Amino acid sequence: MADIEKQVVFSKEQKILIEEIVKDDDFSHTDWYKEEKKKSLQELRSHIRKHYRTEQRRKCTYCKREVSVQSASNCQVEHIAPKEKYKDYMFHPKNLCVSCADCNAIKWCHDTIKPLKNSERKRYPSSSGAFLLVHPHFDNYADHIDIFNDRWYIDKTEKGHFTIGLCKLNQRSVDFGYYEPDEIMVLAEELRDAKAKGSSKLIDLIKERMLKLLDE
Ligand SMILES: [Zn+2]
Structure with missing residues (x-):
């Protein structure tokens, strides 16, 4: 079973807002932070955060450490395929989850979708195989990564290996002074x-x- 069972559901108003944003050619991912759209976007973001925080049992998608309950800064709305590269998927429910601040910052805008050979992708992939990383909507984390002592991440599959490297999961423990x-x-x-x-x-x-x- 995948880590996330229920994807976020948007209200009619939220859907209209999302459509506006996605259709707006001038809208870029940086608008996520712009003043005039801040309030409605903030509400939308908080709706997404609340849903996935509960659905993920307060655990970061990538490192499985606890995310904050109160503070938004350590429970970030995470775009699994980076919003910098895939604007159309910015609000796709299956492209959303929550992560801790470290995973979010380290993963940054690295691509996570396998490129198609001769064509461009038109829709959000609907299966695990299209992704390079362990995808919380399609994969079960434990099938791909074992965690020892809450600190060391052992890959069991290629996706596991990619995810550990992408978020520097072991490197972070080494940097923190562990052997x-x-x-x-x-x-x-x-x-x-x-x-x-x-x-x-x-x-x-x-x-x-x-x-x-x-x-x-
Ligand atoms: Zn994390």
Whole structure:
């Protein structure tokens, strides 16, 4: 099951506002912050934030750490495909979620949609395979990434690998002064092999070693 089950629903008025913005050729993503549109956009943004904060059980989409309940600055409306590149998807319910301030800032405007070979994409992709990252509306995070000690992120798939790199999830722990996760990464490789072989005894053994290492 995907991490997000229910997408945000917009009222009639909100839909009209969204349509206006998307149709307006002069509107750019920076207008999101402009004074004259601030109030209605703020309400819209707060509606989106409130919905996804609850739907995501107050967890950031990418790092799974807690987002703020009161403060908007650490519970940001996140555009999964960057709004700088995909203006048409700016309010697409499936392109929205909430993230922590760090993930939002680090991910920035990096592309997350796989490019089509010979044509331009006309509609928002409707399946997981079109995206490079773990997509909360299409993917289950735990299928792609394991988290150890709330700190180390181990990729289980290519999407997991991309997401960890995109948001610098391990790098942030290293920068914060934790040891380099080399040893844990080696164990993670072994764990992946053991899972591929389906050896539950080996899996348990490696997990035990991992936990011991993380406890030290
Ligand atoms: Zn985060």
